[in-house]
Amino acid sequence: MKNQENILLNIKDLHVWYRVYGGYLKVLNGVHLMVREGERVGLVGEAGCGKTTTMKSILQILPPGDFHIPQGQIFYKGQDVLKMSFKELQRLRSREIAMIFQDPTAALNPVFIIGTQIGDVIKYSAAFEENEHKETIKEQSIKALKEVYLPDPERMLINYPLQLSGGMKQRVCIAMAISSPRNLLIADEPGTSLDVTIQDQIMRLLNEIVEKRKTSIILITHSLGVAKEMTDRIYVMYAGTIVETATPEVLFKNPVHPYTKGLLASVPKISGGGITKGIPGKLPSYLNPPSGCRFQLRCEQGDPICSEKPPQLFEVEKDHLVACYLTQR
Amino acid sequence: MKFGSFLLKRLLLSIFVIFGLSIVIFIIARVVPGDPARMALGPRAPEEVVQRLRQEMHLDKPLPEQYFYWIRGVLSGDFGRSLVTKRAVSEDIKEFLPATMELAIFAGILMAIFAVLLGTLAARYKDTWVDSLIRTLSYFGVAIPAFVAAIIFMLLFGYYWPILPVLSRLSPGIIPPVRITGLLTLDSLIQGNFVAFWDAFKHLILPSVALSLGGLFQEARITRSAMIENIRKDFLSAERGYGIPERVIMFKYLLKPSLIPTVSMMGLDFASLFANAFLVETIFNWPGISRYGISAMMHKDLSVISAVIIVFGAIFVVANIIVDIIVAFLDPRVRLSTSRGI
Numbered sequence: 001m002k003n004q005e006n007i008l009l010n011i012k013d014l015h016v017w018y019r020v021y022g023g024y025l026k027v028l029n030g031v032h033l034m035v036r037e038g039e040r041v042g043l044v045g046e047a048g049c050g051k052t053t054t055m056k057s058i059l060q061i062l063p064p065g066d067f068h069i070p071q072g073q074i075f076y077k078g079q080d081v082l083k084m085s086f087k088e089l090q091r092l093r094s095r096e097i098a099m100i101f102q103d104p105t106a107a108l109n110p111v112f113i114i115g116t117q118i119g120d121v122i123k124y125s126a127a128f129e130e131n132e133h134k135e136t137i138k139e140q141s142i143k144a145l146k147e148v149y150l151p152d153p154e155r156m157l158i159n160y161p162l163q164l165s166g167g168m169k170q171r172v173c174i175a176m177a178i179s180s181p182r183n184l185l186i187a188d189e190p191g192t193s194l195d196v197t198i199q200d201q202i203m204r205l206l207n208e209i210v211e212k213r214k215t216s217i218i219l220i221t222h223s224l225g226v227a228k229e230m231t232d233r234i235y236v237m238y239a240g241t242i243v244e245t246a247t248p249e250v251l252f253k254n255p256v257h258p259y260t261k262g263l264l265a266s267v268p269k270i271s272g273g274g275i276t277k278g279i280p281g282k283l284p285s286y287l288n289p290p291s292g293c294r295f296q297l298r299c300e301q302g303d304p305i306c307s308e309k310p311p312q313l314f315e316v317e318k319d320h321l322v323a324c325y326l327t328q329r
Numbered sequence: 330m331k332f333g334s335f336l337l338k339r340l341l342l343s344i345f346v347i348f349g350l351s352i353v354i355f356i357i358a359r360v361v362p363g364d365p366a367r368m369a370l371g372p373r374a375p376e377e378v379v380q381r382l383r384q385e386m387h388l389d390k391p392l393p394e395q396y397f398y399w400i401r402g403v404l405s406g407d408f409g410r411s412l413v414t415k416r417a418v419s420e421d422i423k424e425f426l427p428a429t430m431e432l433a434i435f436a437g438i439l440m441a442i443f444a445v446l447l448g449t450l451a452a453r454y455k456d457t458w459v460d461s462l463i464r465t466l467s468y469f470g471v472a473i474p475a476f477v478a479a480i481i482f483m484l485l486f487g488y489y490w491p492i493l494p495v496l497s498r499l500s501p502g503i504i505p506p507v508r509i510t511g512l513l514t515l516d517s518l519i520q521g522n523f524v525a526f527w528d529a530f531k532h533l534i535l536p537s538v539a540l541s542l543g544g545l546f547q548e549a550r551i552t553r554s555a556m557i558e559n560i561r562k563d564f565l566s567a568e569r570g571y572g573i574p575e576r577v578i579m580f581k582y583l584l585k586p587s588l589i590p591t592v593s594m595m596g597l598d599f600a601s602l603f604a605n606a607f608l609v610e611t612i613f614n615w616p617g618i619s620r621y622g623i624s625a626m627m628h629k630d631l632s633v634i635s636a637v638i639i640v641f642g643a644i645f646v647v648a649n650i651i652v653d654i655i656v657a658f659l660d661p662r663v664r665l666s667t668s669r670g671i
């Protein structure tokens with residue numbers, strides 16, 4: 001129980017479905033993920049495996065009406081987010097966690113100037129309400145924009161998103177997320193929609209912010225290389241389940257799950273590039289997912305037991321969990 | 330101001346449109362068979378009197394020359410003389426236009442307010458009974474032509490359950506306000522004549538509701554789908570995720586982008602109010618310009634027909650310019666891209 005105290009976020013057996021014509025997309029199928037205070041966690045997995053869905057669940061910002069959570073818990077500081085009152089949820093969002101979205105163009109409202117958008121984030125943050133307004137909203141906005149090295153922040157405030165480049169928009173999004181203090185930052189593949197050099201700059205900026213503020217972070221990325229450099233622990237996700245988690249050193253040295261091995265085999269020498277090159281096949285259908293292990297269709301070591309029921313995470317060594325029947329044979 | 334030049338361009342274009350419209354109207358009015366002068370004087374008038382009137386009306390001149398006389402008059406506010414009322418057409422328009430304007434503006438306001446309200450409600454309570462109710466109403470609202478609605482209203486609220494007046498603009502015995510704008514509600518308000526205001530207002534309700542229904546429900550549907558589309562957008566998730574309260578999200582961050590398609594549609598819908606007003610005015614005995622135009626058509630009163638169409642054209646153009654301005658105000662993408670394009 002002792003080491004439970006510094007657990008910030010603990011996602012247990014999370015299932016999330018999307019309602020679509022003809023049934024449900026059973027996207028998340030029992031996600032487990034834990035973040036300790038001050039920890040930097042990486043979440044890696046190919047496109048469509050449910051990374052963003054998991055993150056939006058934490059803040060309860062999945063598209064309204066489209067989703068269903070049949071089971072699971074998301075504990076934040078010991079309290080289940082899924083059972084929070086509206087007020088508690090509001091506090092969680094305005095004080096505890098902030099998310100930086102994957103695509104900065106989609107994440108900014110196209111019909112409001114930057115100043116309005118970042119201003120409202122500050123205005124409705126718990127810190128601002130408690131702080132008795134020592135600095136004006138505008139001063140704080142400018143400070144946040146300076147912190148992400150945006151040139152001419154005063155003018156930035158009166159720009160509309162469409163007047164900015166992709167990199168600038170990404171910086172604005174980061175500025176919004178850090179404009180008032182938070183304990184946990186969620187960075188959803190920051191910069192993947194941008195070109196490689198800008199992506200690099202964004203990563204360095206994030207790294208700097210995390211070091212300076214000592215916040216916890218969940219960094220979602222396609223690149224195992226980036227995750228290795230920037231995080232203390234990596235979670236590997238496949239088709240809505242966590243298949244393996246360990247520290248970067250252990251994971252790179254001793255990968256166990258066939259999917260992780262495939263990912264590592266296909267890590268390109270230079271950062272960037274697709275990660276699924278090495279593994280033939282694609283994600284299973286979420287509408288009618290296979291019972292049992294979701295990786296079975298692409299797995300060379302499959303066994304009849306694999307299609308019976310989903311493998312559970314199993315501790316193969318200290319702090320190294322794997323969900324695969326290979327570990328239990 | 331780049332946006333200023335966009336507007337200027339828009340305005341010049343409109344002038345061209347109206348100019349083109351005037352030529353078309355003029356030609357149509359002149360090529361239809363029948364002799365306006367003869368029709369004005371009746372079948373028993375002697376030929377030389379008719380001939381004199383033809384000369385007076387420049388009907389004996391070639392078409393381009395006739396157009397020149399006509400457009401010169403129009404530009405100085407002289408649309409000629411009505412063959413039926415025997416008055417200057419401009420006088421008639423001054424008398425009848427405000428009644429229609431009042432009806433259309435009122436219907437337009439109803440349309441805008443209730444479209445946004447019902448659309449927002451339907452989106453907010455999507456897939457509940459609220460949404461279904463509004464959807465069902467929309468089917469009727471869009472499918473039933475304004476004049477049928479007018480007749481139904483008249484029967485319901487004028488006959489079976491007579492709670493509202495169904496004829497003309499004011500009850501007999503009410504002293505009308507002194508004419509300032511010609512809009513009875515506005516004039517009576519300005520003069521503090523609340524009795525007349527209330528009476529004029531009650532007279533407005535049924536015809537304007539009948540007139541607004543089609544556009545109203547069409548726009549409610551547009552608002553609903555825009556909202557449902559936008560509510561799924563990442564920027565809305567992001568804004569909620571930052572802890573911005575739900576009411577700010579709904580009425581600021583969701584409403585503004587969702588209004589853009591609705592407002593764009595409103596220009597057309599406002600213009601179609603005038604077209605539909607023909608029958609609604611006739612049914613409610615509303616002394617408006619649409620009814621005036623219809624009776625002119627029956628009598629082949631060419632000056633009036635041309636004048637009414639020109640006036641409608643101008644209203645259409647102005648309404649669309651106003652809509653453009655509002656859309657540009659709501660949507661920086663329009664504002665900034667048009668300024669770049671010029």
Ligand SMILES: Nc1ncnc2c1ncn2[C@@H]1O[C@H](COP(=O)(O)OP(=O)(O)OP(=O)(O)O)[C@@H](O)[C@H]1O
Nearest residue numbers: 018025027046047048049050051052053054063066
């Ligand atoms: N609103 C929605 N309705 C229906 N299906 C959805 C919705 N949002 C996401 N999905 C589906 O859920 C699956 C997981 O999506 P998610 O965005 O979580 O993946 P991801 O891991 O973030 O992928 P990427 O790397 O491309 O961002 C995808 O198949 C996607 O099509």
Ligand code: SF4
Nearest residue numbers: 293296299306324325
């Ligand atoms: S559980 Fe079976 S199918 Fe799944 S990864 Fe392991 S061996 Fe392959």
Ligand SMILES: [Mg+2]
Nearest residue numbers: 051052102188
């Ligand atoms: Mg994603």
